[in-house]
Amino acid sequence: MVRRALDAELARLGRPAKTANRADEQLLASLRRLLAGDLAAATGWEDLGERLAGKGYALREAGGGLALFALSDERRMCKASELGCSYGSLMKRFGTPFPGHRHQYLVQRLLGRDEGCGVLE
Template identity: 55%
Template sequence: MKLETVTLKLPPKLLDDAGVVASGQDVTIGHLVRHLLAKEVARRLHPKPSNRAADALVAALQALLARDFAEATGWRDLATRLARHGYELRPAGGGIALYKRSCGTRVCKGSELGFGYGILVRRFRAAMPGHPHGTLDQCFDTGPLEKPAPEPFGSAPPKHHLAPLFETAPDWAALAEGLRKQGYYLRAQGTGLAIYGEKDGRHLCNTAAVGFRYRKLVKRFGAPMPGHPHGQQWIKKNTVVQNDDAPEFEVIDTEWRPLPAET
């Protein structure tokens, strides 16, 4: 390889430090400079595309699409719901990915939104129409169809670590404070509830993964989580208040649907 001579002006300390590094690697300073320069130029001219969508975009899509993913009853219903927002799902290797309908741009993987292909296959009890990997050899559960817990975006906190806190908390304030002390906080996710890391704001898992669905917590505490847009359908106001110590809410066990308007 033909080499051209280039003169560089370096501060004395940088030159001395470069000499120490080069000596430690048993190379010349010129070799060290060529290696580092070639690496940086290649990084700038040929950046490797990232397969993982930016965290901010994923978080926004979670908020926008979580309810549609959670409430969809089948692949066709899910496709219709996503189309209203301008998105569609397509096969991607052994999984699925979210694309913009208008331009065909890939946005993120389904698993990044908390709904991997395997989870949806088991939930809908059918493969995605046209998917080359079909059912992924999954066995379908023949029990009642329930809304699944989203897959974690990061390493979910151990169940044994957080379960006692959910088990003993007397109300929403105590639960929130206990989670805060351990570096977590709660955030609404569709009609459910998710746990996020206080430090980096990343989605860890939903509360169902710890053994406590949002519905269960609402009925136990007698009120929806403050600021959560859902949950009122699982409780009703006391019709009779005998004294100041009477609870504001009476917990009732109903199906997962809004109560009829009171007359």
């Protein structure tokens, strides 16, 4: 019984650890400094997109939220929430969901209106 427990523990330790899908803290600090003014001043999704594109970035759908991507190489930089602007907070501020975002259930929950769920009935 002890041998089986040791074998199981050794097998567990031999597997690579899962890493969180988080950006490096130094990168996040730089991005926050670079984009804070644009994120704060944007008046809508189009305005925000233009401001970010001017600095070489774009927001794109990522799961139930948004992520920031570098336009130069399409590399994912971080989640929007890691910049201090979650998808939900931006949606509430702009009064409309991110264009083309598939998670429409968030619209009802956060904005109190039904934009369609995109599910075939």
